[in-house]
Amino acid sequence: MDFPVEEWSNRAEAVKKQFYPSTGKSRLAGNAMAELDPEFAELIQVVARGRAYADPTIDLKTRALCTVACLVGLGEQRYVENWIANSMNVGATKDEIVELMVQLFVYVGTPKAVIGFEAAKAVFTERGVQ
Amino acid sequence: MDFPVEEWSNRAEAVKKQFYPSTGKSRLAGNAMAELDPEFAELIQVVARGRAYADPTIDLKTRALCTVACLVGLGEQRYVENWIANSMNVGATKDEIVELMVQLFVYVGTPKAVIGFEAAKAVFTERGVQ
Amino acid sequence: MDFPVEEWSNRAEAVKKQFYPSTGKSRLAGNAMAELDPEFAELIQVVARGRAYADPTIDLKTRALCTVACLVGLGEQRYVENWIANSMNVGATKDEIVELMVQLFVYVGTPKAVIGFEAAKAVFTERGVQ
Amino acid sequence: MDFPVEEWSNRAEAVKKQFYPSTGKSRLAGNAMAELDPEFAELIQVVARGRAYADPTIDLKTRALCTVACLVGLGEQRYVENWIANSMNVGATKDEIVELMVQLFVYVGTPKAVIGFEAAKAVFTERGVQ
Amino acid sequence: MDFPVEEWSNRAEAVKKQFYPSTGKSRLAGNAMAELDPEFAELIQVVARGRAYADPTIDLKTRALCTVACLVGLGEQRYVENWIANSMNVGATKDEIVELMVQLFVYVGTPKAVIGFEAAKAVFTERGVQ
Amino acid sequence: MDFPVEEWSNRAEAVKKQFYPSTGKSRLAGNAMAELDPEFAELIQVVARGRAYADPTIDLKTRALCTVACLVGLGEQRYVENWIANSMNVGATKDEIVELMVQLFVYVGTPKAVIGFEAAKAVFTERGVQ
Numbered sequence: 146m147d148f149p150v151e152e153w154s155n156r157a158e159a160v161k162k163q164f165y166p167s168t169g170k171s172r173l174a175g176n177a178m179a180e181l182d183p184e185f186a187e188l189i190q191v192v193a194r195g196r197a198y199a200d201p202t203i204d205l206k207t208r209a210l211c212t213v214a215c216l217v218g219l220g221e222q223r224y225v226e227n228w229i230a231n232s233m234n235v236g237a238t239k240d241e242i243v244e245l246m247v248q249l250f251v252y253v254g255t256p257k258a259v260i261g262f263e264a265a266k267a268v269f270t271e272r273g274v275q
Numbered sequence: 276m277d278f279p280v281e282e283w284s285n286r287a288e289a290v291k292k293q294f295y296p297s298t299g300k301s302r303l304a305g306n307a308m309a310e311l312d313p314e315f316a317e318l319i320q321v322v323a324r325g326r327a328y329a330d331p332t333i334d335l336k337t338r339a340l341c342t343v344a345c346l347v348g349l350g351e352q353r354y355v356e357n358w359i360a361n362s363m364n365v366g367a368t369k370d371e372i373v374e375l376m377v378q379l380f381v382y383v384g385t386p387k388a389v390i391g392f393e394a395a396k397a398v399f400t401e402r403g404v405q
Numbered sequence: 406m407d408f409p410v411e412e413w414s415n416r417a418e419a420v421k422k423q424f425y426p427s428t429g430k431s432r433l434a435g436n437a438m439a440e441l442d443p444e445f446a447e448l449i450q451v452v453a454r455g456r457a458y459a460d461p462t463i464d465l466k467t468r469a470l471c472t473v474a475c476l477v478g479l480g481e482q483r484y485v486e487n488w489i490a491n492s493m494n495v496g497a498t499k500d501e502i503v504e505l506m507v508q509l510f511v512y513v514g515t516p517k518a519v520i521g522f523e524a525a526k527a528v529f530t531e532r533g534v535q
Numbered sequence: 536m537d538f539p540v541e542e543w544s545n546r547a548e549a550v551k552k553q554f555y556p557s558t559g560k561s562r563l564a565g566n567a568m569a570e571l572d573p574e575f576a577e578l579i580q581v582v583a584r585g586r587a588y589a590d591p592t593i594d595l596k597t598r599a600l601c602t603v604a605c606l607v608g609l610g611e612q613r614y615v616e617n618w619i620a621n622s623m624n625v626g627a628t629k630d631e632i633v634e635l636m637v638q639l640f641v642y643v644g645t646p647k648a649v650i651g652f653e654a655a656k657a658v659f660t661e662r663g664v665q
Numbered sequence: 666m667d668f669p670v671e672e673w674s675n676r677a678e679a680v681k682k683q684f685y686p687s688t689g690k691s692r693l694a695g696n697a698m699a700e701l702d703p704e705f706a707e708l709i710q711v712v713a714r715g716r717a718y719a720d721p722t723i724d725l726k727t728r729a730l731c732t733v734a735c736l737v738g739l740g741e742q743r744y745v746e747n748w749i750a751n752s753m754n755v756g757a758t759k760d761e762i763v764e765l766m767v768q769l770f771v772y773v774g775t776p777k778a779v780i781g782f783e784a785a786k787a788v789f790t791e792r793g794v795q
Numbered sequence: 796m797d798f799p800v801e802e803w804s805n806r807a808e809a810v811k812k813q814f815y816p817s818t819g820k821s822r823l824a825g826n827a828m829a830e831l832d833p834e835f836a837e838l839i840q841v842v843a844r845g846r847a848y849a850d851p852t853i854d855l856k857t858r859a860l861c862t863v864a865c866l867v868g869l870g871e872q873r874y875v876e877n878w879i880a881n882s883m884n885v886g887a888t889k890d891e892i893v894e895l896m897v898q899l900f901v902y903v904g905t906p907k908a909v910i911g912f913e914a915a916k917a918v919f920t921e922r923g924v925q
Contacts, residue, residue, distance in 0.1 A: 148670055148708055177912035181893045181919075188668055188712070189381065189905065196705070197378040202370050207337050208378060214341035215379050218348025221906040224382070240332050243571045248327040248338060249345050251319065252354070254514035255579065256611040262567035269571075278540055278578055307522035311503045311529075315586070318538055319515065322578070351516040373701045384904035385709065386741040392697035399701075408800055408838055437782035441763050441789075448798055448842070449641065449775065456835070457638040462630050467597050468638060474601035475639050478608025481776040484642070500592050508587040508598060509605050511579065512614070633831045644774035645839065646871040652827035659831075709901065717898040722890050727857050728898060731864035735899050738868025744902070760852050768847040768858060769865050771839065772874070 153195025160194040163205060164231045173227050205235045210245060217249050217261040225264035230271075239265075239274045283325025290324040293335060294361045303357050335365045340375060347379050347391040355394035360401075369395075369404050413455025420454040423465060424491045433487050465495045470505060477509050477521040485524035490531075499525075499534050543585025550584040553595060554621045563617050595625045600635060607639050607651040615654035620661075629655075629664050673715025680714040683725060684751045693747050725755045730765060737769050737781040745784035750791075759785075759794050803845025810844040813855060814881045823877050856886045860895060867899050867911040875914035880921075889915075889924050 165171060179186040198208055209232035216225045229242055242265045250258040268274075295301060309316040328338055339362035346355045359372055372395045380388040398404075425431060439446040458468055469492035476484045489502055502525045510518040528534075555561060569576040588598055599622035606615045619632055632655045640648040658664075685691060699706040718728055729752035736745045749762055762785045770778040788794075815821060829836040848858055859882035866875045879892055892915045900908040918924075 148704070148711075150668055150670055173909075176909055177916035178896070178909050181912055181916060182897055184668070185716070185897050185900075188716075189900070191668075192708070193378075193381045196708075197374070197381065200374055200377075202374040203340075203378075207340060208375075210333075210337060211341050211344035211375060212378065212382065214345040215348040215382050216906070218345040219382065219904075219906060224906045244327070244330055244332040245338075245341060246568070247330075247572055247575050248323075248333075248342065250514070250575075250579070251323045251327065252342065252345050252349065252514045252516060254510070254512045254517075254609075256512060256606070256609060256614045257514075259563075259566055259568050262571055266567035266571060278574070278581075280538055280540055303519075306519055307526035308506070308519050311522055311526060312507055314538070315507050315510075318582070318586075319510070321538075326575070326578075346516070349514075349516060354516045376698070377702055377705050380705075380709070380904070382904045382906060384739075384900070384902045384907075386736070386739060386744045386902060387904075389693075389696055389698050392701055396697035396701060408834070408841075410798055410800055433779075436779055437786035438766070438779050441782055441786060442767055444798070445767050445770075445846070448846075449770070451798075452838070453638075453641045456838075457634070457641065460634055460637075462634040463600075463638075467600060468635075470593075470597060471601050471604035471635060472638065472642065475604040475608040475642050476776070478605040479642065479774075479776060484776045504587070504590055504592040505598075505601060507590075508583075508593075508602065511583045511587065512602065512605050512609065636828070637832055637835050640774070640835075640839070642774045642776060644770070644772045644777075644869075646772060646866070646869060646874045647774075649823075649826055649828050652831055656827035656831060713898075713901045717894070717901065720894055720897075722894040723860075723898075727860060728895075730853075730857060731861050731895060732898065732902065734861035735864040735868040735902050738865040739902065764847070764850055764852040765858075765861060767850075768843075768853075768861065771843045771847065772862065772865050772869065 150191065153191050153199070155195070156199035157191045157193075157195035160198045160205070161190075164198075164209075164234055166234060171227065172230065173223070206232060206237055209235055210237060210241070213242070213245060213261075214249055217246070217253055217257055220253075220257045220260055222260045222264050225261055226267055229265055229268045233268065233272070233274075239269055242268075280321065283321050283329070285325070286329035287321045287323075287325035290328045290335070291320075294328075294339075294364055296364060301357065302360065303353070336362060336367055339365055340367060340371070343372070343375060343391075344379055347376070347387055348383055350383075350387045350390055352390045352394050355391055356397055359395055359398045363398065363402070363404075369399055372398075410451065413451050413459070415455070416459035417451045417453075417455035420458045420465070421450075424458075424469075424494055426494060431487065432490065433483070466492060466497055469495055470497060470501070473502070473521075474505060474509055477506070477517055478513055480513075480517045480520055482520045482524050485521055486527055489525055489528045493528065493532070493534075499529055502528075540581065543581050543589070545585070546589035547581045547583075547585035550588045550595070551580075554588075554599075554624055556624060561617065562620065563613070596622060596627055599625055600627060600631070603632070603635060603651075604639055607636070607643055607647055610643075610647045610650055612650045612654050615651055616657055619655055619658045623658065623662070623664075629659055632658075670711065673711050673719070675715070676719035677711045677713075677715035680718045680725070681710075684718075684729075684754055686754060691747065692750065693743070726752060726757055729755055730757060730761070733762070733781075734765060734769055737766070737777055738773055740773075740777045740780055742780045742784050745781055746787055749785055749788045753788065753792070753794075759789055762788075800841065803841050803849070805845070806849035807841045807843075807845035810848045810855070811840075814848075814859075814884055816884060821877065822880065823873070856882060859885055860887060860891070863892070863895060863911075864899055867896070867907055868903055870903075870907045870910055872910045872914050875911055876917055879915055879918045883918065883922070883924075889919055892918075 209228060213228045213232055216228055246258060246261040339358060343358045343362055346358055376388060376391040469488060473485060473488045473492055476488055506518060506521040599618060603618045603622055606618055636648060636651040729748060733748045733752055736748055766778060766781040859878060863878045863882055866878055896908060896911040
């Protein structure tokens with residue numbers, strides 16, 4: 146089977162510009178995976194951004210909110226923060242993020258929900274969002 | 276502090292009708308929680324549906340997809356199935372569900388992603404969705 | 406360092422009689438661990454029952470309820486069931502089990518709480534507890 | 536269905552006084568959930584304390600130890616710390632906490648058990664408990 | 666960046682033959698992911714087998730045992746079973762599998778260790794390994 | 796049943812020397828478990844090292860890599876770090892560790908894989924491994 150890797154690569158670049166309009170890169174770019182195996186880290190990004198996020202079946206803001214929700218389920222605070230920031234870069238508002246955390250509480254319980262709220266607060270503070 | 280429980284109760288009924296247009300109730304209704312502590316189970320539903328899902332800040336379809344994503348993160352197949360069905364009842368398509376699972380793979384890895392795909396397949400089969 | 410393994414062994418036998426007054430053994434006895442490495446499986450039981458459960462610092466019923474709570478946190482339905490049965494064998498009532506699940510909901514969220522309630526219902530049904 | 540929210544509210548206040556006799560509030564009070572959605576955070580506390588902890592079916596100390604056990608299962612160190620402190624405020628001793636961690640080791644394995652022991656040590660140190 | 670996808674593809678085929686000498690395919694082949702998005706499922710296999718497993722830095726048997734260990738950590742019984750079978754196809758013995766489960770007990774605790782032992786027993790039974 | 800505790804004790808000492816040739820002890824030695832219940836902490840080490848790691852059925856380097864893999868599955872960064880260091884003390888190389896993380900990505904997804912890569916980087920930096 147042949148994979149349209151070059152097309153994914155191009156689409157990934159476009160997605161990156163939408164998610165990181167000012168810095169041009171994720172706040173998690175340059176992490177240890179990128180340092181220890183740059184080719185593999187790049188592959189993950191090309192597939193994630195170029196195959197998944199760039200696909201127009203679901204709009205980018207909905208996708209970003211779903212990733213936030215998944216990461217709250219996983220309890221990964223640093224990634225939740227990253228994706229709340231990404232979702233706000235493609236149009237999500239503070240109120241939507243807070244509403245999402247309230248909804249997720251029902252499924253994940255207090256400790257993981259609070260991880261979500263704290264990640265949200267960190268991003269809001271960073272951006273001066275009241 | 277006073278909580279608008281009656282308002283939530285009414286809004287919860289409306290949400291229930293949107294999620295379960297034909298049967299009027301969740302496929303997980305009547306579970307052991309509802310049997311062993313009906314008041315508490317009802318409270319959870321009133322808060323979940325009336326306080327969270329009914330709030331117009333995020334539309335119902337986006338909310339349902341986020342719940343699917345969160346449950347894939349938790350690895351809870353039966354609940355993923357339930358919420359894929361709910362999301363399709365408020366407008367999500369087969370293609371959107373499949374796309375979502377591809378995207379979530381990146382965060383959850385193979386075993387949990389396959390739980391998501393299997394839940395999706397079960398719902399598609401049940402509904403005769405090609 | 407010297408470990409009082411023989412003492413633990415004796416105390417473990419006594420604990421076993423309290424937890425399994427009618428059958429004399431756990432419903433999970435004879436599982437694959439016991440079959441594939443009987444010595445190691447026996448060691449775990451001697452330490453668990455003889456070092457931990459037999460220690461009088463915490464009474465057996467409180468210990469059993471704590472184990473139920475821990476296993477609900479882990480989301481392990483079969484083990485939750487086993488320990489609800491054990492806790493009832495040392496004095497826990499249906500009402501206490503139901504109350505515990507309501508309390509744990511706050512920390513674990515719906516899917517794991519429902520695992521707890523379903524395990525409880527299975528044990529209540531098995532025993533004909535109304 | 537009607538929920539006795541006012542009664543829960545009153546009972547919650549009484550529970551709060553028992554858990555936090557000196558400060559009057561949880562060490563996790565004022566977290567990001569309380570800041571971003573005070574009404575929802577208050578609701579959770581009213582239900583948790585007023586519906587669950589205040590119910591006399593299980594005494595407060597046993598409940599607190601069960602919550603510690605559940606949180607060790609979840610691996611949530613900050614919450615384990617909080618609930619070890621709460622349990623000691625309603626009568627649990629250092630020896631009981633240490634015994635509980637030994638018991639839970641069997642179910643959760645080393646990394647989560649060590650989270651429990653480290654949370655315990657932090658609370659003991661804070662209180663000057665030898 | 667250019668990825669050697671064709672090389673990975675070829676190497677993946679070779680790995681597949683080593684892991685599945687008799688059937689030519691994984692017992693999990695044809696799962697819902699492969700059915701709902703065959704291209705993506707194929708990509709995962711090409712990368713997993715062709716980029717990771719085929720790389721000679723670590724031999725195939727050690728890799729397979731590490732995957733078993735990781736999956737026991739995740740608590741995914743069906744995948745543990747699959748990878749115990751794979752590891753035995755590239756040289757792992759019953760004794761090694763049992764030894765590994767004993768070792769992992771220390772980190773994962775009883776419920777997940779028993780998942781590992783039960784998966785092992787299922788594979789041993791299937792193969793008539795005494 | 797009689798357990799060869801003294802033999803395990805002696806074998807545990809030998810394993811300890813292999814894993815910690817320079818310091819003679821684990822970097823996690825003296826943690827809160829060892830402080831609050833030294834006998835129990837010692838028992839765990841005697842069983843883990845003397846019963847499991849010392850058994851020659853699987854060589855020490857393969858065992859250490861399997862423990863790393865299990866801990867990446869559990870998402871326990873501090874323990875992953877400890878066991879990457881241990882595995883390198885018994886012969887694992889930087890390349891093997893990086894390869895292992897690439898392989899595990901497939902099962903655990905991005906956040907846990909990055910925990911693994913970051914633990915690896917921390918150990919490589921500490922040792923001046925290029």
